[in-house]
Amino acid sequence: MIVLGALNVNSSYNKNLYDFVNKEAKFNGVIDSVEKNENSYKYGFILKSANDTIIDEKVLLCFYENTNLELGRNIELNGEIIIPSENTNPLLFNYRRYLLGKNIEFQLIGKPKTIKTLDSNISLKYKLQRTFYKRVQTQFSNLKAQNANTIKGLILGASNNTDRVEYDKYKELGIAHILAISGLHIGIIAGFFIYILSIIGLKRKYNFFITLFILWVYGFLIAFPPSTLRALIMFTIIMVSKLSNKPYDFFNILSFSFIISLSINPFWIFSIGFQLSYIATASLGLILPKLKEYIYPYKSNLVDLFLTVLAVNVGIFPLQSLYFNEFPIYTFVSNILVLPIATINLILGFLNLASDIFVPILDLFLTIQSMIVDYIYKLPMRTFYLSSLKIGEIIAYYILVMVVLNIKSLQALGKSIKKALFVSLVFLLLMVSINSLKRSNLEIDFIDIGQGDSMLIKKDSTQYLIDTGGDVFGTFDVGEKILLPYLVKTGNRDIEGIIITHFDKDHYGALQSLINKISIDKVLVGSEIADLELKQKLKDANIPVAKLVKGSRITIDKDVSLHVVYPDKETRRSKIENNNSLVIILEAYNKKILFTGDIESSIEKELVSQGIEPVDILKVAHHGSQSSSTEEFIAMLSPQISVISVGRNNSYNHPSEEVIQRLHNYNTEIYRTDTMGLIKVKIDKKGMDISPYYGPLYREDIIKIADKYFETIVASILYILAAFLSVNEYNRLEDVQIEL
Numbered sequence: 001m002i003v004l005g006a007l008n009v010n011s012s013y014n015k016n017l018y019d020f021v022n023k024e025a026k027f028n029g030v031i032d033s034v035e036k037n038e039n040s041y042k043y044g045f046i047l048k049s050a051n052d053t054i055i056d057e058k059v060l061l062c063f064y065e066n067t068n069l070e071l072g073r074n075i076e077l078n079g080e081i082i083i084p085s086e087n088t089n090p091l092l093f094n095y096r097r098y099l100l101g102k103n104i105e106f107q108l109i110g111k112p113k114t115i116k117t118l119d120s121n122i123s124l125k126y127k128l129q130r131t132f133y134k135r136v137q138t139q140f141s142n143l144k145a146q147n148a149n150t151i152k153g154l155i156l157g158a159s160n161n162t163d164r165v166e167y168d169k170y171k172e173l174g175i176a177h178i179l180a181i182s183g184l185h186i187g188i189i190a191g192f193f194i195y196i197l198s199i200i201g202l203k204r205k206y207n208f209f210i211t212l213f214i215l216w217v218y219g220f221l222i223a224f225p226p227s228t229l230r231a232l233i234m235f236t237i238i239m240v241s242k243l244s245n246k247p248y249d250f251f252n253i254l255s256f257s258f259i260i261s262l263s264i265n266p267f268w269i270f271s272i273g274f275q276l277s278y279i280a281t282a283s284l285g286l287i288l289p290k291l292k293e294y295i296y297p298y299k300s301n302l303v304d305l306f307l308t309v310l311a312v313n314v315g316i317f318p319l320q321s322l323y324f325n326e327f328p329i330y331t332f333v334s335n336i337l338v339l340p341i342a343t344i345n346l347i348l349g350f351l352n353l354a355s356d357i358f359v360p361i362l363d364l365f366l367t368i369q370s371m372i373v374d375y376i377y378k379l380p381m382r383t384f385y386l387s388s389l390k391i392g393e394i395i396a397y398y399i400l401v402m403v404v405l406n407i408k409s410l411q412a413l414g415k416s417i418k419k420a421l422f423v424s425l426v427f428l429l430l431m432v433s434i435n436s437l438k439r440s441n442l443e444i445d446f447i448d449i450g451q452g453d454s455m456l457i458k459k460d461s462t463q464y465l466i467d468t469g470g471d472v473f474g475t476f477d478v479g480e481k482i483l484l485p486y487l488v489k490t491g492n493r494d495i496e497g498i499i500i501t502h503f504d505k506d507h508y509g510a511l512q513s514l515i516n517k518i519s520i521d522k523v524l525v526g527s528e529i530a531d532l533e534l535k536q537k538l539k540d541a542n543i544p545v546a547k548l549v550k551g552s553r554i555t556i557d558k559d560v561s562l563h564v565v566y567p568d569k570e571t572r573r574s575k576i577e578n579n580n581s582l583v584i585i586l587e588a589y590n591k592k593i594l595f596t597g598d599i600e601s602s603i604e605k606e607l608v609s610q611g612i613e614p615v616d617i618l619k620v621a622h623h624g625s626q627s628s629s630t631e632e633f634i635a636m637l638s639p640q641i642s643v644i645s646v647g648r649n650n651s652y653n654h655p656s657e658e659v660i661q662r663l664h665n666y667n668t669e670i671y672r673t674d675t676m677g678l679i680k681v682k683i684d685k686k687g688m689d690i691s692p693y694y695g696p697l698y699r700e701d702i703i704k705i706a707d708k709y710f711e712t713i714v715a716s717i718l719y720i721l722a723a724f725l726s727v728n729e730y731n732r733l734e735d736v737q738i739e740l
Helices: 002-012 015-020 095-100 124-139 145-156 164-172 183-200 204-221 226-243 250-264 266-270 272-295 301-324 331-354 356-377 391-405 407-411 415-436 478-489 532-540 601-609 631-637 657-665 702-708 710-739
Strands: 024-036 041-050 053-063 074-082 107-110 116-119 326-328 383-385 442-446 455-459 462-466 497-500 523-525 545-547 553-557 560-566 583-588 591-595 617-619 641-644 669-672 679-684 687-692
Touching: 015 041, 015 053, 015 074, 024 053, 095 266, 124 145, 124 204, 124 331, 145 164, 145 331, 145 356, 164 326, 164 356, 183 204, 183 226, 183 331, 204 226, 226 250, 226 272, 250 266, 250 272, 266 272, 272 301, 272 391, 301 326, 301 331, 301 391, 326 331, 331 356, 391 407, 455 553, 462 553, 560 601, 601 631, 631 657, 657 669
Parallel strands: 053 107, 462 497, 497 523, 523 545, 591 617, 617 641, 641 669
Antiparallel strands: 024 041, 024 074, 041 053, 074 107, 074 116, 326 383, 442 455, 442 679, 455 462, 553 560, 560 583, 583 591, 679 687
């Protein structure tokens, strides 16, 4: 089924669209879904043709100015096809994969002034969906604005209907699932209709069929989100089983819905909502019964609700770590207090779609829900932060959970199995110990933050950051979207010092996004901070600021240190901000890396005249601009490797072809963040290794992966083999002992 789904998805992607990538053309098609936010208008667009070439593929139609296109509208417009971006730093959000989960491979950047409506004929599907959406909008128009948004989120899903600030509150309290159509909603709606129809006196068979019909129509009207489809498939099978008086197996049903879903779109496997939905549901089947065994005979609705929340949170904890890097401390309190109110509001919301006589009571209960959420949200320490768990750690976590939950069953095992498990545990601990004793090395991450610089230096538990990057143009927040998530996900939340080479936005602009989000011991600068807002934020956060000059030295440990080679105390501040850059040499295990900020040719000449020594790695000045990297400077440094931190398709045309050629002339190996993504350098006593990220794991060459994780793979195989042999050996000895 999954293979058929993969073939289905592959066939739905029209290879002809690649002919239109980065080219303007005329397109026509149908608006399939609508999504609006503050900065853009986005539409699911069933593309019918491009320049009269038949296409028939869904794309994401994007506008960056006001447009008002209705669902089902047939339009023609000019635009440009682009391929969605992937993450260029490990662990960060992969937009392309996210869109593939929606069965979308391309974006279409549209030109609003070229839009033409082709005809007014709208298919029945879109007429029904439009009617439903309009009904939801009008029936809740008399509610308070915040309450209206909340109930729309409950009925339609949060993505396009709930205020972002309000949604973030629910997310930080661990109750965002209330605003995502899932099994919870399907269960509430089903329970309500079954109850009402039974009161009317409808026979059980007709009751179930009418309820199922209502649920599937509802799923159709909201376009079957993955979690909703999962719940509908499972609920339908359960209802049919009950009608036919035949038993059903929870995990068979869950597996069946999983296979059906992936046969529709295999890329759903990458959807966070899809993963959360299935793992949360599996937790209710695997973990919840075990928890109930432990607390038997204590039973009550409150205890059941608490155990349900606990089971789900235990199950999804690795995903919380992997994707959100935080755990909501008040999740138990929030769910226990808010879920019952949200259940009432969902039922009242559906009743209100039929008649607005329920508006006053619905408004009251939504206000109560909002007050509870606001009260809990104001409590201190709402979350604690987590680093992203690795695959091995996630597997180990689930094994540990299963062992703890099944401890009674394990106690009943025979001695031979217990001994085998003990030996396996010893092997596992030995492997972990050996791994922890592996030689310590220095890591330098040249983070891809677009047009700017940001380098993370890591040695054991000490981290320094040289520059933070920052967007010069537009509203994209490099700190919030790239730098902060990368630091959090990689477990680098305690920064010893942030060194700002100079005060151009693309070198310090993201610093404000880090303040109060991670621990920063100090900020080190080469000149006075002119940004008054930044200065005040640092003061308010009690982060000291110190000045670095030529001769300043930062000792990380006995093998690693940073020392400043420019500017000295007497150097007058230049009117050209680039030439105020700190120039720093990192020395580690007899290797040298030179960080140059944005210095231009005049400062390079000064460094040459002072007799700057050769280095192993050069961070190329000013993103490879032709105003830097002079012949004399490169010749004197003679770097083996040159790293250029630069943005894709930047308006400055960095790096300069002249600089690239000059570097090649001196046989230096060039690494660029715009073509390679994050660049990681590892240095230890045995040497130096440099590895670009290139892109998400599924695009990497399998041989490179095997080589990269060779030690881990070999260790895992040895562990499994040792565990297997020890189990067999103890079983054999046990059998011999019994015979004797």
